[in-house]
Amino acid sequence: xxxxxxxxxxxxxxxxxxxxxxxxxxxxxxxxxxxxxxxxxxxxxxxxxxxxxxxxxxxxxxxxxxxxxxxxxxxxxxxxxxxxxxxxxxxxxxxxxxxxxxxxxxxxxxxxxxxxxxxxxxxxxxxxxxxxxxxxxxxxxxxxxxxxxxxxxxxxxxxxxxxxxxxxxxxxx
Amino acid sequence: xxxxxxxxxxxxxxxxxxxxxxxxxxxxxxxxxxxxxxxxxxxxxxxxxxxxxxxxxxxxxxxxxxxxxxxxxxxxxxxxxxxxxxxxxxxxxxxxxxxxxxxxxxxxxxxxxxxxxxxxxxxxxxxxxxxxxxxxxxxxxxxxxxxxxxxxxxxxxxxxxxxxxxxxxxxxxxxxxxxxxxxxxxxxxxxxxxxxxxxxxxxxxxxxxxxxxxxxxxxxxxxxxxxxxxxxxxxxxxxxxxxxxxxxxxxxxxxxxxxxxxxxxxxxxxxxxxxxxxxxxxxxxxxxxxxxxxxxxxxxxxxxxxxxxxxxxxxxxxxxxxxxxxxxxxxxxxxxxxxxxxxxxxxxxxxxxxxxxxxxxxxxxxxxxxxxxxxxxxxxxxxxxxxxxxxxxxxxxxxxxxxxxxxxxxxxxxxxxxxxxxxxxxxxxxxxxxxxxxxxxxxxxxxxxxxxxxxxxxxxxxxxxxxxxxxxxxxxxxxxxxxxxxxxxxxxxxxxxxxxxxxxxxxxxxxxxxxxxxxxxxxxxxxxxxxxxxxxxxxxxxxxxxxxxxxxxxxxxxxxxxxxxxxxxxx
Numbered sequence: 190x191x192x193x194x195x196x197x198x199x200x201x202x203x204x205x206x207x208x209x210x211x212x213x214x215x216x217x218x219x220x221x222x223x224x225x226x227x228x229x230x231x232x233x234x235x236x237x238x239x240x241x242x243x244x245x246x247x248x249x250x251x252x253x254x255x256x257x258x259x260x261x262x263x264x265x266x267x268x269x270x271x272x273x274x275x276x277x278x279x280x281x282x283x284x285x286x287x288x289x290x291x292x293x294x295x296x297x298x299x300x301x302x303x304x305x306x307x308x309x310x311x312x313x314x315x316x317x318x319x320x321x322x323x324x325x326x327x328x329x330x331x332x333x334x335x336x337x338x339x340x341x342x343x344x345x346x347x348x349x350x351x352x353x354x355x356x357x358x359x360x361x362x
Numbered sequence: 363x364x365x366x367x368x369x370x371x372x373x374x375x376x377x378x379x380x381x382x383x384x385x386x387x388x389x390x391x392x393x394x395x396x397x398x399x400x401x402x403x404x405x406x407x408x409x410x411x412x413x414x415x416x417x418x419x420x421x422x423x424x425x426x427x428x429x430x431x432x433x434x435x436x437x438x439x440x441x442x443x444x445x446x447x448x449x450x451x452x453x454x455x456x457x458x459x460x461x462x463x464x465x466x467x468x469x470x471x472x473x474x475x476x477x478x479x480x481x482x483x484x485x486x487x488x489x490x491x492x493x494x495x496x497x498x499x500x501x502x503x504x505x506x507x508x509x510x511x512x513x514x515x516x517x518x519x520x521x522x523x524x525x526x527x528x529x530x531x532x533x534x535x536x537x538x539x540x541x542x543x544x545x546x547x548x549x550x551x552x553x554x555x556x557x558x559x560x561x562x563x564x565x566x567x568x569x570x571x572x573x574x575x576x577x578x579x580x581x582x583x584x585x586x587x588x589x590x591x592x593x594x595x596x597x598x599x600x601x602x603x604x605x606x607x608x609x610x611x612x613x614x615x616x617x618x619x620x621x622x623x624x625x626x627x628x629x630x631x632x633x634x635x636x637x638x639x640x641x642x643x644x645x646x647x648x649x650x651x652x653x654x655x656x657x658x659x660x661x662x663x664x665x666x667x668x669x670x671x672x673x674x675x676x677x678x679x680x681x682x683x684x685x686x687x688x689x690x691x692x693x694x695x696x697x698x699x700x701x702x703x704x705x706x707x708x709x710x711x712x713x714x715x716x717x718x719x720x721x722x723x724x725x726x727x728x729x730x731x732x733x734x735x736x737x738x739x740x741x742x743x744x745x746x747x748x749x750x751x752x753x754x755x756x757x758x759x760x761x762x763x764x765x766x767x768x769x770x771x772x773x774x775x776x777x778x779x780x781x782x783x784x785x786x787x788x789x790x791x792x793x794x795x796x797x798x799x800x801x802x803x804x805x806x807x808x809x810x811x812x813x814x815x816x817x818x819x820x821x822x823x824x825x826x827x828x829x830x831x832x833x834x835x836x837x838x839x840x841x842x843x844x845x846x847x848x849x850x851x852x853x854x855x856x857x858x859x860x861x862x863x864x865x866x867x868x869x870x871x872x873x874x875x876x877x878x879x880x881x882x883x884x885x886x887x888x889x890x891x892x893x894x895x896x897x898x899x900x901x902x903x904x905x906x907x908x909x910x911x912x913x914x915x916x917x918x919x920x921x922x923x924x925x926x927x928x929x930x931x932x933x
Contacts, residue, residue: 199555207496214497252679258501261555
């Protein structure tokens with residue numbers, strides 16, 4: 190099963206190496222990983238999507254991450270009400286004739302065209318993973334020349350109380 | 363000619379080089395002995411050491427330094443401190459660092475590094491020791507700014523010695539060691555991500571006390587955590603109060619008196635029948651400072667399957683890792699045991715259970731064939747026990763001799779047993795004995811080793827000679843890599859692939875080449891004469907004991923089998 194795990198870490202050199210090394214050693218499969226600064230100087234946040242076999246495995250992963258000296262906090266936020274975003278850049282084969290057609294397709298996704306050349310356009314889209322999968326499916330028939338995805342970054346919503354159906358907020362269940 | 367010594371910097375406000383800061387910090391940490399080997403990148407550090415009163419033990423190979431530091435740490439409880447140069451010096455430490463990580467030994471390791479300006483250029487003697495040691499250290503640092511050095515050293519010692527102990531490495535580029543600063547020793551430790559739990563949750567303690575009161579077949583599995591926490595006395599009090607039998611792990615030997623009526627022996631692959639059946643049949647298993655290694659549990663499907671499992675460990679990641687645990691207690695072993703003794707609880711009626719276990723011990727004791735007339739390796743251990751009155755510090759490598767030492771030495775006191783448990787390192791025992799002897803110069807220290815393992819680190823004979831350390835090296839020489847041979851006999855239809863060692867050096871001449879009194883013994887009678895002499899004086903000795911090469915370690919649990927499926931329980 191896929192789990193979203195966040196780790197708040199002290200921004201020391203080598204911390205990413207220690208964490209990914211730990212995951213390799215304990216045979217955890219990382220689907221995606223994002224790292225960036227937080228509101229506190231010197232503190233970064235990592236968001237992993239990992240594929241694990243069971244609850245015991247994810248508990249072990251969290252405990253092992255917590256053991257790292259530079260790790261401040263680890264949470265499995267999969268089952269919480271969370272805000273999740275991922276960004277994708279998609280270069281689609283497109284001549285002048287079909288440019289507007291593509292433009293029409295991506296408009297409901299609130300995606301934007303950020304680069305245009307004679308043979309292609311580049312679409313930028315942000316959202317949860319399902320939304321990104323959906324736009325990729327629609328663009329694929331035109332021919333995707335190149336694509337990159339950032340992997341998700343996430344944190345819990347400001348209020349957990351008002352959520353009645355967690356599922357609609359969580360992308361991975 | 364000794365160069366004129368520069369007066370030692372006394373005032374901490376004075377200008378100092380990074381190397382001098384390091385030595386000064388070591389003094390502040392009360393480090394009495396360093397284990398090391400010099401080289402290019404640590405020249406500044408060795409220059410500072412030249413003017414320092416701290417004792418430095420020059421090994422003959424960096425692996426010798428780090429195993430000695432492990433031996434020192436294991437018996438003294440103090441951190442073992444190691445210095446090695448960059449590149450090959452640092453990579454030669456890797457086995458020892460891993461060994462210390464697996465067996466939770468507090469080490470602080472300083473490695474030299476090439477100058478900051480050339481890091482990453484594949485410079486001469488450059489190795490990415492930070493990357494190499496990330497998975498085998500509790501933590502590691504590379505010092506980028508010499509001003510951070512006092513704080514980093516404080517943190518390194520703090521991390522190595524608190525919580526679950528482990529090795530911490532500090533990598534110091536040569537230019538950092540050379541740079542002059544006014545050090546700030548008042549900088550405080552700042553480790554917001556490292557807050558090890560020390561005291562147990564009292565509700566969990568009560569839960570365990572209730573479980574103890576209701577148990578009919580309780581057993582305690584006592585591991586090295588008891589020794590690290592210095593909790594032997596508390597364990598004895600608790601078990602005697604409630605009459606709970608005790609099994610030791612390999613590394614926990616000595617944490618409970620070996621002759622005590624509640625003691626069942628060591629558990630696991632070559633443990634006693636009684637210990638293993640107790641773990642198999644118990645209805646309450648209290649594991650304290652042990653981590654359910656596969657060599658202890660056997661096949662997990664059969665392990666303590668009818669038991670409520672309580673696990674006391676200072677490392678939360680060990681709880682529930684291998685064995686599902688109903689009563690988890692994150693705590694220092696001594697703190698938890700003190701609270702357990704204090705809390706009101708019923709004493710279970712364990713008489714029937716204890717009678718059953720006593721019966722097992724009577725019917726299935728450890729055994730060996732004594733009628734063949736051969737000199738048996740087990741007899742070597744018994745003789746060492748006899749001539750050291752069971753009070754020596756015993757160090758071993760891994761394999762048959764290690765198991766026989768564990769089975770037959772009957773440790774009665776804490777911190778007498780130094781063995782490579784988790785990593786199973788050949789060549790560990792002899793250098794570890796050097797370190798143990800330095801920690802306790804007046805103790806009898808015996809390096810019980812095999813003919814295979816001894817040849818991996820025998821260069822340290824030179825260190826014995828130089829320091830005239832009274833270590834007694836006892837080689838249980840069966841002309842084989844015994845455990846490999848045993849497995850080939852049992853599981854590979856006696857195809858002894860590269861496990862027989864018919865050609866050997868003359869160990870007596872070898873010892874004599876290092877100026878060490880050396881003997882060869884081929885019978886028990888010869889051994890008695892030599893042991894009598896060897897244990898009567900304070901000089902180093904090497905004894906080549908020619909023992910039977912066909913002995914196997916029994917009883918045994920074959921890989922993949924459960925604790926109740928022991929073989930070789932009876933002759």
